[in-house]
Amino acid sequence: MRIGPQDALIIVDVQNDFLPPSGALAVPGGDTILPAVNTLTNLPFGVRVATQDWHPADHCSFTAQNGPWPDHCVQGTEGAELSALLRTNGLAAIMRKGMMQPVDSYSAFTDNNGQNPTGLEGYLHTRSIKRVWVCGLAYDVCVADTAQDAARLGFTTYVVEDACASVKTPPAQVAERLQAHGVTIVRVQDMTP
Ligand SMILES: [Zn+2]
Numbered sequence: 001m002r003i004g005p006q007d008a009l010i011i012v013d014v015q016n017d018f019l020p021p022s023g024a025l026a027v028p029g030g031d032t033i034l035p036a037v038n039t040l041t042n043l044p045f046g047v048r049v050a051t052q053d054w055h056p057a058d059h060c061s062f063t064a065q066n067g068p069w070p071d072h073c074v075q076g077t078e079g080a081e082l083s084a085l086l087r088t089n090g091l092a093a094i095m096r097k098g099m100m101q102p103v104d105s106y107s108a109f110t111d112n113n114g115q116n117p118t119g120l121e122g123y124l125h126t127r128s129i130k131r132v133w134v135c136g137l138a139y140d141v142c143v144a145d146t147a148q149d150a151a152r153l154g155f156t157t158y159v160v161e162d163a164c165a166s167v168k169t170p171p172a173q174v175a176e177r178l179q180a181h182g183v184t185i186v187r188v189q190d191m192t193p
Pocket of ligand 1: 054055073
């Protein structure tokens with residue numbers, strides 16, 4: 001498929017805390033997807049956006065607050081920075097999420113309660129984007145929720161599966177869930193300038 005001005009690339013949470021070997025919430029194989037993600041940034045997308053999980057120190061998702069995850073991506077820390085190995089030159093915007101203490105935000109479009117939009121939907125519409133291509137970390141959490149929301153919001157939505165890594169759910173299972181929501185699963189080699 002040819003990538004052009006009506007296509008947006010969303011790079012989800014390629015941050016130090018999600019990357020082996022030393023990230024606080026390292027996604028298995030998370031570091032191995034970086035070449036694929038960087039290859040995608042070379043394609044002629046109309047817009048390239050990255051997201052950053054960006055939590056206050058007492059965020060509800062942390063185990064200390066009875067949440068499901070160890071402390072990760074605390075605002076202003078090294079762990080919350082985008083990986084130094086990610087090519088960021090072509091990024092038009094960086095969307096931060098998970099900033100409100102009482103609610104988590106897996107999707108780049110809204111919090112987990114669906115009540116606080118980030119503004120990404122309007123941003124993409126303003127830039128005349130019709131198709132959204134999602135990659136990054138973690139496939140079974142923030143990538144999946146971002147893709148599902150994009151499809152729900154009416155964008156033709158693709159996940160680039162070899163530019164994603166999962167925390168625990170096997171990729172085939174994530175793909176099945178996403179396909180049921182109208183998302184198409186592709187690989188980097190399927191995409192051309
Ligand atoms: Zn988080």
